[in-house]
Amino acid sequence: MFNVYIQVIGTFNRLLMNALPAMSQLVSLRHLRAFLAVADMGSVTKAADALYRAQSAVTRSVRQLETTLGVDLFERKTSGMLRTAFGNLVLFRARRVLAEFEQGCGALARARVPMAMFNERRLLCLVRLAESGHMPTVAKTLGISQPAVSGFVNDLEASLGTNLFERSSKGMKPTEAGDILVFRVKRALAELRHIDADLAALRGNTEGRVVIGALPLGRTAILPRAISDVLLRHPGLRFSTVEGPFDQLAAQLRAGDIDFVLGALRPADYASDLSGEPLLDDQMSLVVRSGHPLTRRSGLGMADLVSARWVLANQSTPARALFDLSFQSLGLAAPRAAVETSDLAILRGMLMHSDAVTAISPQQLSYEIEAGLLTVLDVEVPHTSRTIGITQRSDSHASPGALELMATIRRFAATQSGCSQARPR
Secondary structure: OHHHHEEEEOOHHHHHHHHOOOHHHOOOHHHHHHHHHHHHHOOHHHHHHHHOOOHHHHHHHHHHHHHHHOOOOEEEEOOEEEEOHHHHHHHHHHHHHHHHHHHHHHHOOOOOOOHHHOOHHHHHHHHHHHHHOOHHHHHHHHOOOHHHHHHHHHHHHHHHOOOOEEEEOOEEEEOHHHHHHHHHHHHHHHHHHHHHHHHHHHOOOOOEEEEEEEOHHHHOOHHHHHHHHHHHHOOOEEEEEEEOOHHHHHHHHHOOOOOEEEEEOOOHHHOOOEEEEEEEEEEOEEEEEOOOHHHHOOOOOHHHHOOOOEEEOOOOOHHHHHHHHHHHHOOOOOOOEEEEOOOHHHHHHHHHOOOOEEEEOHHHHHHHHHOOOEEEOOOOOOOOEEEEEEEEEOOOOOOHHHHHHHHHHHHHHHOOOOOOOOOOO
8 A cells, every 4th residue: 555655756757747736726816815805804895995896796606616616615694704714714824825925016116016916827827937937838737738837827927927947949048036936926826825724733634645754764664664653543645755965955844845854953053044953863774785704803893894885875975984084083085986876776785795894874764774785784874873853844834634744754763773762953
């Protein structure tokens, strides 16, 4: 069952196609705008005046939103419109959507959010065109005509008074203004994506999609166990994992494309808009195949291994920097790697079929070590301790499914050998 539900997505574009809702699944932003006005003013009449719309149109928008979501958002009273518990949840997300729009338009020197922004189809075209740069591809993906895609983008540019794309024979590339707006729109669409999951949770069901940025130190042991456990209790959830360098995952986290990152934490001063929650400490070990000649030697030290045949992480990775620092701290020159790779499959194969040695977290090869195929050498690798944890946006409000998975990750992390209790940063 685990393999059926886990979708491992290797590229940003494939992530985007899965993480963003399809056109038919989008909540109408026009209806959401009407709901927001009624919720804030407590009256259809006042909301209609503020929106310069007829009362019947506002009433119809709210009713259509309720039909789409399958819940009553208001109790209709003679004294006004009283929000239900479902209405309060939708209002919370609606305000976050509007805040993203306001910040995006504010960065473009627009005092107000234009009406053209309250069209989910336009926004979805904007985002997907920014990623692919190819209008025919966007049209085919969304099942609409190419002129419709062009019209959506032109409407947005006209309403904002700025070009969002540079057009050329090679395709379309976002301008600086386009990048700013796309960033905010993607975060707004992420908030829309969570509405159904919020409402389901209030009914007692944990549903929806959770997208996890998976770094090497978290995805081998902790994450698969946690996802499998959550699926047993909440089969309505769906999970996607995204692998890549931390900086790439952090950018996608900021944009709302992924819900959180699991893996080695960065220093607290890495970024003020991201917060890291430590779960456990991990240290590198030296790993070889079972039966390796080094397993029969006693009293091994780091100095004895300088000339070994090393298979190591690529030079640009944090793991390689820690490995080199470990030797340097002992007054030794860092060994030269015979093979450099960050591909765990290649690393595993090299260890299994040669006398190569690697420095890695035992968690990343835990299945092979437990099966007796690989062995950890009795050698301490100093100064290679790393903290594994969860990284989130500081201002995020995770979906119920993401909250459930993070809670389960914390529980499994606490059972890991040698773990430390999560502490505030």
